[in-house]
Amino acid sequence: xxxxxxxxxxxxxxxxxxxxxxxxxxxxxxxxxxxxxxxxxxxxxxxxxxxxxxxxxxxxxxxxxxxxxxxxxxxxxxxxxxxxxxxxxxxxxxxxxxxxxxxxxxxxxxxxxxxxxxxxxxxxxxxxxxxxxxxxxxxxxxxxxxxxxxxxxxxxxxxxxxxxxxxxxxxxxxxxxxxxxxxxxxxxxxxxxxxxxxxxxxxxxxxxxxxxxxxxxxxxxxxxxxxxxxxxxxxxxxxxxxxxxxxxxxxxxxxxxxxxxxxxxxxxxxxxxxxxxxxxxxxxxxxxxxxxxxxxxxxxxxxxxxxxxxxxxxxxxxxxxxxxxxxxxxxxxxxxxxxxxxxxxxxxxxxxxxxxxxxxxxxxxxxxxxxxxxxxxxxxxxxxxxxxx
Numbered sequence: 001x002x003x004x005x006x007x008x009x010x011x012x013x014x015x016x017x018x019x020x021x022x023x024x025x026x027x028x029x030x031x032x033x034x035x036x037x038x039x040x041x042x043x044x045x046x047x048x049x050x051x052x053x054x055x056x057x058x059x060x061x062x063x064x065x066x067x068x069x070x071x072x073x074x075x076x077x078x079x080x081x082x083x084x085x086x087x088x089x090x091x092x093x094x095x096x097x098x099x100x101x102x103x104x105x106x107x108x109x110x111x112x113x114x115x116x117x118x119x120x121x122x123x124x125x126x127x128x129x130x131x132x133x134x135x136x137x138x139x140x141x142x143x144x145x146x147x148x149x150x151x152x153x154x155x156x157x158x159x160x161x162x163x164x165x166x167x168x169x170x171x172x173x174x175x176x177x178x179x180x181x182x183x184x185x186x187x188x189x190x191x192x193x194x195x196x197x198x199x200x201x202x203x204x205x206x207x208x209x210x211x212x213x214x215x216x217x218x219x220x221x222x223x224x225x226x227x228x229x230x231x232x233x234x235x236x237x238x239x240x241x242x243x244x245x246x247x248x249x250x251x252x253x254x255x256x257x258x259x260x261x262x263x264x265x266x267x268x269x270x271x272x273x274x275x276x277x278x279x280x281x282x283x284x285x286x287x288x289x290x291x292x293x294x295x296x297x298x299x300x301x302x303x304x305x306x307x308x309x310x311x312x313x314x315x316x317x318x319x320x321x322x323x324x325x326x327x328x329x330x331x332x333x334x335x336x337x338x339x340x341x342x343x344x345x346x347x348x349x350x351x352x353x354x355x356x357x358x359x360x361x362x363x364x365x366x367x368x369x370x371x372x373x374x375x376x377x378x379x380x381x382x383x384x385x386x387x388x389x
Contacts, residue, residue, distance in 0.1 A: 149386025
């Protein structure tokens with residue numbers, strides 16, 4: 001355990017606490033068992049290390065990752081027992097989904113050590129959700145997304161803008177900092193601003209690794225797929241990337257990939273849960289998971305830039321951004337007369353020359369325009385929707 005503490009302390013010494021992700025303040029850190037889930041590379045490890053460094057006694061707190069060689073010969077339950085006997089109070093377990101039988105051992109730790117607080121994270125949304133059914137009465141699970149445009153401005157450029165509600169945005173209550181020109185920053189965000197690791201060297205290579213590991217390791221291990229099926233997922237993602245916004249034709253896709261039509265819906269759901277795509281559903285179908293899929297987008301604009309190659313479409317980039325940023329706090333659906341609907345409002349997304357024709361009959365319609373700094377009446381700048389979290 002001494003080596004685990006050394007590693008934990010080294011990581012704590014390196015982590016910075018001057019910037020915290022949006023979800024940090026939403027987490028009730030007093031709970032005994034907390035789960036933090038989300039796609040690979042969005043900053044979950046940094047967030048939990050920040051919490052230890054800023055709020056806890058490092059002598060009674062321990063960060064471990066299940067990828068450590070320690071767990072080749074030791075169980076989580078053994079670590080927890082030894083840690084508690086030594087006076088430990090707060091245990092953070094990273095990459096929990098890579099540990100066999102993790103949900104059962106977390107339950108045992110929870111039941112056997114009532115004074116121990118445990119936080120676990122998982123890069124694969126799928127595995128966490130698969131196991132957390134058994135933990136539903138014990139764990140409070142939070143889902144985390146990549147950087148908003150607002151967070152990107154703060155983290156990369158030290159430009160601080162408060163969080164605005166959707167109502168604030170629609171009623172033109174956004175106040176820009178003095179001398180702030182948002183559009184060059186916004187263009188940069190769409191290209192490389194969603195993942196915190198984009199500040200590091202070789203961002204393109206690292207993002208390709210995230211994509212590959214998600215499709216070839218995370219999803220196949222969750223769904224008991226073989227290696228060849230993992231390659232089919234990469235082909236499917238490539239088809240979507242070349243065609244977004246993609247209107248799914250299950251029979252056509254099945255023929256292109258030489259697989260059963262019945263498997264396509266499952267593959268798409270796996271990819272959605274893993275943070276690779278977003279499926280836009282109709283409002284009339286009710287339950288999110290069962291709604292009719294009208295369009296499929298890549299999950300964020302950085303993926304569009306990475307996978308779209310020469311077929312990037314500026315309209316798709318705009319719609320991808322709008323969907324990605326608004327869905328954190330709102331249910332976004334298709335619209336009968338525009339691109340999207342949220343609650344009772346319809347939104348048509350376009351460039352600065354976009355007209356009002358599509359929403360002229362909408363009771364509460366808005367035109368969301370790219371390439372403008374400020375809005376007026378029912379015309380909203382696209383970048384304003386990046387200030388919602």
